[in-house]
Amino acid sequence: FCSFGERLSSQLIAAGLREASVDCVWIDVKEFMITDDNFGGARPLLEKVKPRLAEKVAPLVREGKVVVTQGFIGVTESGAYTTMGRESSDYSASIIGAAMEVEKVQIWTDVDGILTADPRVVRQTKRVRQMSFEEAFELSYFGAKVLHPNTMLPVIEKEIPVQIINSKNNKSLGTLIDVVSSTATIPIVKSIAYKKGITVVSVAPDKRLGQYLFWESIFSILSRHGIGTGLMATSEYSVAFTVEARADVAGLTQELSNHGRVKTFSEKASLCLVGEGLRGSSGLADRVFHALSDFNITMVSFGASGLNISIVIDESQVEHAVNRLHEEFFEQGVASEVFDVPAN
The missing domain is CATH 3.40.1160.10 (Acetylglutamate kinase-like)
Structure with missing residues (x-):
């Protein structure tokens, strides 16, 4: 049907x-x-x-x-x-x-390419002229609606460029996704993605039998339930990760409780800033936390790929947070070789 x-x-x-x-x-x-x-x-x-x-x-x-x-x-x-x-x-x-x-894959959609944020949430978005395969994959994985998360996988190996074009605006060049991202010589945030309907699950072992044994049991349970994680953070023994709320969180929590103390935090949303050279970028984290200084931050993930910094906040605050971050990173002067302004 x-x-x-x-x-x-x-x-x-x-x-x-x-x-x-x-x-x-x-x-x-x-x-x-x-x-x-x-x-x-x-x-x-x-x-x-x-x-x-x-x-x-x-x-x-x-x-x-x-x-x-x-x-x-x-x-x-x-x-x-x-x-x-x-x-x-x-x-x-x-x-x-x-x-x-x-030679190239073209995807025709209803926006001018990949934008600096969701245009339904932020009024003065900018079009990103060019983005790497890895940046586009991270952006779609963490919630950007312009691309399906798996779109990059088939073309990355063969290095086939992907162009996102607006079917309603034949004057726009769209966004080119290719091997080389841009000519920018400094770390730069290119876009903000968000995903609602997130639950944070935190697990701490009752018995400290070995860190690797504890982690193995956690990942085995996730695999048996067919649940993928979005973000993850660990301490010496405890582990916290995000799952989508539509997953069987109750069943997962019940089995995890056999291996430790479980806490869940529902009605959350993840926010992800994606760009070049973000790992080790001086002052990036300070700008993020300054922009969100009055928000309740549940979780932070930074450095795994070098292309993103992600946080988890209350779902009810996510659109406000996206606007705060957009104002901080895109409305105070940006690299002209990376963005076109305005996109909407």
Whole structure:
């Protein structure tokens, strides 16, 4: 049932192109996008996708035809339609692009590219001209809506650039995501992402039998429950991590309590600042905490990748916090070679 919208709308697009005298061919995604059977979050089987694209799609492209197909959906080897997760059409595009080894993948959306913040929350956002693969991945993973979190994975290995373009603004150049980020010579924050519906789970062992044994038991439990963590912070023995509120937090907490004292903090949100050279950047943390000096900060994660600093605050305060940070980092003079102003 979930596949009908994509299949019908793509046929309308194909019909419109043919009406405009474009030599186009409509192909059902079942011809090539083979996935596992994890319905709702299906994973493409790339080793099966690539040869099918080479057989079904590549010859049409070589003939100069425009091929119209679907994103978001795939099909199991037995022929059942699957979906790859909410807003995964751009992921489909990057899979197709990487498998066919194209020169560039273009993703057409309703904003002028990657912006310095969510334009629904911040009025005076700026467009980021260029961003590295790793920066874009971090940004999407931590909540930016312009890209599906997995979009970067297929193209990173082959170093295929991705361009985000506004379908409603043909004058905008969008954002180019590539190997090299920009020519900036100083650490620079490029964008702020946030994610609501976060729960922080803190676990401290009852018995100190060894740090590595305790951590192993925690990660084993998370794996059995199929729950991924967002942010993580550790002390000598205790560990705290974030999970999405829609996860089975109650079941997770119950099993974790067999290994230590568990505390949960619900109705939280994560905030992530992404950019170049942030690890070891002098004064960065001071600016963040100064901007949020009157906010209740539950957790901080900094330094794991060198590309982001993340904090957890009360969900009810997150939009106010995003505006505070945007004012601090983007409204007092920014590198002109990195940003276009304004974006909205």
